[in-house]
Amino acid sequence: DAKTTQPTSMDCAEGRAANLPCNHSTISGNEYVYWYRQIHSQGPQYIIHGLKNNETNEMASLIITEDRKSSTLILPHATLRDTAVYYCIVSPNSGYALNFGKGTSLLVTP
Amino acid sequence: ETGVTQTPRHLVMGMTNKKSLKCEQHLGHNAMYWYKQSAKKPLELMFVYSLEERVENNSVPSRFSPECPNSSHLFLHLHTLQPEDSALYLCASSQELVGGSNYGYTFGSGTRLTVV
Numbered sequence: 001d002a003k004t005t006q007p008t009s010m011d012c013a014e015g016r017a018a019n020l021p022c023n024h025s026t027i028s029g030n031e032y033v034y035w036y037r038q039i040h041s042q043g044p045q046y047i048i049h050g051l052k053n054n055e056t057n058e059m060a061s062l063i064i065t066e067d068r069k070s071s072t073l074i075l076p077h078a079t080l081r082d083t084a085v086y087y088c089i090v091s092p093n094s095g096y097a098l099n100f101g102k103g104t105s106l107l108v109t110p
Numbered sequence: 111e112t113g114v115t116q117t118p119r120h121l122v123m124g125m126t127n128k129k130s131l132k133c134e135q136h137l138g139h140n141a142m143y144w145y146k147q148s149a150k151k152p153l154e155l156m157f158v159y160s161l162e163e164r165v166e167n168n169s170v171p172s173r174f175s176p177e178c179p180n181s182s183h184l185f186l187h188l189h190t191l192q193p194e195d196s197a198l199y200l201c202a203s204s205q206e207l208v209g210g211s212n213y214g215y216t217f218g219s220g221t222r223l224t225v226v
Binding site for chain 2: 034036041042043044045046049097098099100101102103
């Protein structure tokens with residue numbers, strides 16, 4: 001399985017864009033990049049996923065580099081409710097389920 | 111409400127008790143999962159079911175026993191647990207097993223288990 005590397009923590013001012021990076025240099029051609037977030041003591045919430053092209057939905061944008069070795073999740077206007085742990089996950093080339101790492105703890109401050 | 115309902119939300123049990131955690135989804139998903147999250151640790155995959163058949167068991171101790179009677183329900187039966195089993199137990203479902211594009215997992219809110 002491709003492993004991911006994320007910063008342990010990040011801060012962002014409310015109203016600003018939060019840019020969360022993820023490295024996945026060993027990703028295979030048919031593996032997807034998924035992003036989830038987990039607000040304290042709740043179940044993780046799906047945010048977005050992509051293969052090659054950049055993706056956008058009502059929650060966030062996902063920018064994947066051309067070589068697919070890294071990606072960035074963008075929350076365009078962070079709010080206090082976006083404070084959470086954000087997980088970048090590469091879908092397994094084999095196996096049956098997503099494996100969550102330690103993620104990035106994002107703190108949005110007033 | 112995510113569409114995946116877990117009960118109970120909180121559970122305190124003694125080491126000699128037997129209890130069960132319940133997970134229910136009416137999203138029409140075919141795959142269901144149990145994860146464990148201990149304090150300040152990443153989620154650990156425990157069990158995976160696809161169309162009511164167990165397809166993965168991640169070396170989980172036998173004191174945890176899953177059951178999937180139909181595609182909408184998943185149980186985790188607990189017996190003779192240890193204090194270190196105290197954790198947040200999360201259930202998730204997905205349209206299909208991961209391996210291609212899908213819209214990801216839908217998680218329940220979890221059961222906070224304390225073993226005393």
